[in-house]
Amino acid sequence: MSDELRPFQIEISDGELDDLRRRLGATRWPEPATVDDWSQGLPLAYARELCEYWASTYDWRSRQSSLNRHPQFLTEIDGLEIHFLHQRSPDAKAIPLLLSHGWPGSVVEFDKVIGPLSDPASHGSAGSPAFHVVCPSLPGYGFSGKPTTTGWGVPRIADAWATLMARLGYDAYVAQGGDWGAGVTTALGRRDPAHLLGIHLNMPVVPPSAFILEDLTPSEQRALDDLGRYQRDESGYSKQQSTRPQTLGYGLTDSPVGQMAWIVEKFYAWTDCDGHPESVLSKDEMLDNVMYYWLSRSAASSGRLYWESFDSMIDEADGPVKVPTGCSIYPKEIIRISKRWAEGGFSDLRYWNELDRGGHFAAFEQPDCFVDELRSFVLTLA
Numbered sequence: 575m576s577d578e579l580r581p582f583q584i585e586i587s588d589g590e591l592d593d594l595r596r597r598l599g600a601t602r603w604p605e606p607a608t609v610d611d612w613s614q615g616l617p618l619a620y621a622r623e624l625c626e627y628w629a630s631t632y633d634w635r636s637r638q639s640s641l642n643r644h645p646q647f648l649t650e651i652d653g654l655e656i657h658f659l660h661q662r663s664p665d666a667k668a669i670p671l672l673l674s675h676g677w678p679g680s681v682v683e684f685d686k687v688i689g690p691l692s693d694p695a696s697h698g699s700a701g702s703p704a705f706h707v708v709c710p711s712l713p714g715y716g717f718s719g720k721p722t723t724t725g726w727g728v729p730r731i732a733d734a735w736a737t738l739m740a741r742l743g744y745d746a747y748v749a750q751g752g753d754w755g756a757g758v759t760t761a762l763g764r765r766d767p768a769h770l771l772g773i774h775l776n777m778p779v780v781p782p783s784a785f786i787l788e789d790l791t792p793s794e795q796r797a798l799d800d801l802g803r804y805q806r807d808e809s810g811y812s813k814q815q816s817t818r819p820q821t822l823g824y825g826l827t828d829s830p831v832g833q834m835a836w837i838v839e840k841f842y843a844w845t846d847c848d849g850h851p852e853s854v855l856s857k858d859e860m861l862d863n864v865m866y867y868w869l870s871r872s873a874a875s876s877g878r879l880y881w882e883s884f885d886s887m888i889d890e891a892d893g894p895v896k897v898p899t900g901c902s903i904y905p906k907e908i909i910r911i912s913k914r915w916a917e918g919g920f921s922d923l924r925y926w927n928e929l930d931r932g933g934h935f936a937a938f939e940q941p942d943c944f945v946d947e948l949r950s951f952v953l954t955l956a
Contacts, residue, residue, distance in 0.1 A: 584642055663693060728761050749763075804909070854933075
């Protein structure tokens with residue numbers, strides 16, 4: 575295995591972009607849903623609108639240039655090539671920070687927070703904590719390699735991230751994550767505590783104890799009710815990806831509109847968007863993220879993480895996580911827990927805040943709030 579860190583830039587050929595436009599133009603459309611809302615999925619009219627914008631207006635070359643402003647690298651860990659962004663801070667006192675995304679996200683989620691986190695003085699926040707920011711792409715996602723054997727679940731990814739931070743020369747660091755990134759970050763809290771200053775989560779997953787279930791508060795009951803609605807009405811994607819990701823991958827890898835619809839529906843369902851995803855994310859931002867999946871042909875390989883780890887995301891075998899922990903709970907998060915649930919899973923809960931705005935893609939949809947939350951947690955570690 576080589577420890578080499580190789581500079582990387584996103585470089586997509588004209589042929590790939592021409593092929594995308596051809597496929598968009600040749601889309602076979604289904605009939606409209608029999609309802610006027612999103613309850614059957616992405617509405618046909620909006621799908622056509624996004625498709626037309628993607629084919630005629632969206633400028634990948636300018637978006638590619640913007641994404642490439644962050645230094646990127648490839649390195650081999652445990653036999654797999656890992657892609658990551660690494661933005662060093664000009665602040666000599668900067669803290670190493672590992673940011674982990676989930677599905678259907680990517681490192682694109684962090685595009686708006688990397689600058690303020692790494693160089694607060696240049697973004698109107700002189701005196702705030704500064705960070706050396708590391709954003710890896712999960713195995714099978716974006717420009718990271720695709721596992722060719724089983725076993726690349728949450729624990730192995732956490733071990734790979736620990737190796738990455740050590741390889742970069744960071745003996746002590748803070749880790750942050752949501753969705754699968756929260757699972758990986760929590761696993762890091764168990765598997766690399768000697769090097770972790772603390773972990774921050776925006777989707778902590780801790781089941782309530784039987785004792786708590788006997789005496790739920792109104793907010794805890796609402797959280798359980800929302801979880802039940804999610805499991806009933808919105809979790810079909812996870813069942814498919816955790817059982818037959820390969821079958822799903824054929825259609826999504828062949829059809830850009832299929833891949834787009836599979837992802838954008840979640841931007842509607844999981845953001846705090848008041849009924850339309852473009853109230854928090856622009857067409858360009860959503861399509862940037864879709865392009866990460868489309869250009870890397872990672873529909874099947876990204877979904878395979880569900881097959882590997884969906885039924886074992888919560889690992890309580892070793893008791894509570896002992897490293898300092900902070901949690902930021904956004905009101906439209908798909909899984910919300912209460913503070914007393916969290917205290918059962920994290921023995922050193924330093925920071926807890928329940929926000930009044932925001933959803934599942936915290937850094938993407940509420941970047942200023944995300945930065946403030948992370949800084950507030952880090953200040954408790956001093």
